[in-house]
Amino acid sequence: MELLLVMLIGVLYAAGVYFILRRSMVRLLLGIMLLGNGTNILIFLLGNITKGKPPIIDADLKVFADIYADPIPQALILTAIVISFGLTSFAIVLLKRVYALIGSDDLDDLNTPEEEDI
């Protein structure tokens, strides 16, 4: 199963890299999201995947009696997911404003005003 996940990470990274090399701003944004997802799974994989054993101590126990899923990658990923929402929303609004200003989501159009200054 791990090998499938490894493959999945590769696919997500490849798609993300391909997207951020495009000219469209929307694709750039989606690419960043894909890279984020790939990274999350990579971190998740670091903690040895475990099935059906969430890192929650039984109600009548004080410590784990059995093996359990590694909680650290989970805490990291949870933080990453929420932060990435903040990033995405800010980027989307930025994109919207740029679109309202120059009427295109072509990254190359952002360069022209600068060059005219020179």
Add this chain to the structure above:
Amino acid sequence: MRSPILQTAAKYLLPILLLFSAFLLLRGHYHPGGGFVGGLVASIAFVLHSFAYGTDNTMKLLWYKPLTLIPIGLMIASAAMFAPVLFGLPVMTGLWFDQPIPVIGMIGSALFFDLGVYLVVIGVVLTILFTISLYTH
């Protein structure tokens, strides 16, 4: 897209989802849940309401701008963070009441910290979405 079905559903779903989010928040220390998840579920409840009734009506329902929730949440979280200093303990030391309270369980500074996170998440998500929605329409 004012559909009567959605409106009726939203009317009942809002309190249920809010209750669920409060449940997630309070039980987060023992079961899946916590401030982030609870806050996100609560925001989804409001977003659903705004889909059904329009953002303006949801804003009326909230009384205050969601932006005000952010400083309140940050204040609660930092108060929970610095409260142990008053007792001469290092910052972020967990403080707990001795006896558990029914339903909720143990009450301590961590719960207030989680409450702060909960409020900030609601404030952030709703501010972003409502600002965009009001701007777009």
Add this chain to the structure above:
Amino acid sequence: MLLIVLSGLITSCLLIPFGKFFRSKWSLSLAVLPLALFMYFAGHIPFISQGNTIVESHRWVPSLSVNFDFSLNGLSLLFSLLITGIGSIIFIYASSYLKGHVYQDRFLGYLCLFMSAMLGVVLSDNILLLFVFWELTSISSFFLIGFNNDNSESRKSAITALSITGLGGFFLLAGLILMSQVAGTYSIGKLVESAQVITDHQYYPIIIALVFVGAFTKSAQFPFHFWLPGAMKAPTPVSAYLHSATMVKAGIFLLARFTPVLGGTDAWSWTLMAVGGFTMIYAAFHSLFRIDLKGVLAYSTISALGILTFLIGMGSEEALIAACTFIVVHALYKATLFLVTGIIDHETGTRDLTKLSGLRAVLVPVFIAGLLAALSSAGLPLSVGFIGKDLIYEATLHADATVSMYLTAAAILTNICLVAAGFMAGIRPFTGKLNPAFEKVHLPHATMWIPPLVLGILGFILGFFPGILGKYVVTAVLNGMTGMPAAVELKIWHGFNLVLLLSIGTLVVGAVLYLLNKPRAGSLQLLERFNRLSPQAVFGDISHFFVSFSERYTNLFHNGFLRSYLLKIIVFAEILLLYELLIGGPIFIDYSQLSPITFYEAANVFILIGAVIMTVTTSSRLTAVVGTSVIGYAICLMFVFYSAPDLAITQFTIDTLTVVLFVFVLFNLPSFLNFSTNNKATVVRDAFVAISFGVILSIIAIKVLQQPTSIDISNYYGKYAYELAKGKNVVNVILVDFRGFDTMFEIVVLSIAALGVYSLLKLRLKSSEKE
């Protein structure tokens, strides 16, 4: 002493807020500062001249051995007196010279800064401190040369001067550090004690070569001399102060200061004599062909600096006496000539020798000052210049018998040219018929013509009573340099001897040369033909090469296209990772460690991969967004499979909200544009880069799987989650308790993002209202 050194710096800082106050009326009052400092140093003359040294130390960065260690000995005293004395004159002069200039306060601030830096150079006992002040003089000089910053020539000269002196500064720093490593101390005073160790060390040639580069660049010795004529673009008071009397002598000071440490060897003497000798003849010869008054002065200054280098290289006691007398002599007459030139420029608007004539009729006191200075420069008996010249000849005549004739000949040749150059600058503009264009020229404010007059007269007072100079100043300097008590007596009259004969001869031949050499533009052009071979042209070519190289380099990498930057970064990262993988050893997969593949997990992964492919290949934005959200929900399912309920709920809600966000925003944007430039080759290239990146990451992930995971921290959290934090959901306990600080900052970041979104949209509304 710290306060004394830093007073200029403090004043210049105060000028930033209160500068307006000093811009016009009160600018003269700033001259009080150098004047007071001059009095302070003058008060130390009796004590120091007995061979004493005042040492003072303040801690600064003890761990790096950088401390405010100051020592005031004879040599420092001489330079301090020059800096503050000439400084006072210049401050007075500049108050009228730049009257009403918009940036007069700025100018005075730079001058204060420079004075501070220069005092620091001559008083520092710590060589790192010396270097700091040394660089500070270069920097303040840069600002002063480029003071007329609307003039491109001026800016260019300033940059040339800074790059030459700054480059020299680096060499100097290297030399100083090497020297202190050899001797094991950063104190100049202690370096003297270990002089023997340094001169015998195998690094000695490197050390003196580095120190020489530093000194030669600063003191404009050949082949680094060309920045000094360019520096004449600065306002005249600056040229008089920095580029003739003080800053350029910092290199001379450095050589003199390190003579007890590094001097006395053949390498030291012959290098200095060769470079100094060549510079003095070369520059003196050049000065004759200039038609710009300041050009004449610049080249004659370079020549004088050459003489000083030459004398220090000789190193005999007589040579050192001559050098230190000549420093005073030169400062007096050259500053006067510069100030006279400044007045001529200020009043007539030109410095062209072919146009200036007969000004004696309109500028009488200025003429007197110029005449006095020119005569002193020529070495007329009874002027202080005469004594200086005498001493130089005495030193060369008494040098080693085999070379003494050549040295004397070189000195005579230089002096003949300098006599003529001095006359050209000090007398030529005033003789002949008055140019009708200058009939309305009138005398400037008294604060402008009194300073040069005072300096000119001072040159003769010291000439009448050379004992003052000898007894107090020169003796003290010699004490400071050789460390041995000496009694120097300077006399006007040595009786009829060879030296007197040579002096008179030089004067006469120089005067004849002056009369024969009419300023002509033609001869200058003739000289300029050789410019292509000059060090300046070589330096220009080198700097031009660097400019064009960096321009090309920048254009190659900084082309303004985000994806091109990203491509370079990613390809570079791929190369690094591949290299690391190649040297990292073989990859093996331990199949026994892997968990079995179940149907629904595999189905989920394939849905995910399908969604990715759909997102990548679609040309519709909506489909792409839908694809991304499918990816999100599938990942959410994965979290459910692998025991991460918190993550599953979070991923689910966030994904929902993201879709809502996209719907709100992207609803009214057009579909993906199909860019014509996105041709097939680009797509294939990007796909190749992307796929190889994915493959590399997969290999890394496999390697990670090989490594046994360290679970100490996880076990700690698992063990103490309930005991310490009274929680049973370990993920949540980590978030709100164990790693609470991180969460705190995370919600702060989220708040900032929300505020960003809020203000970005509100801002937009307002600016569109304006439109």
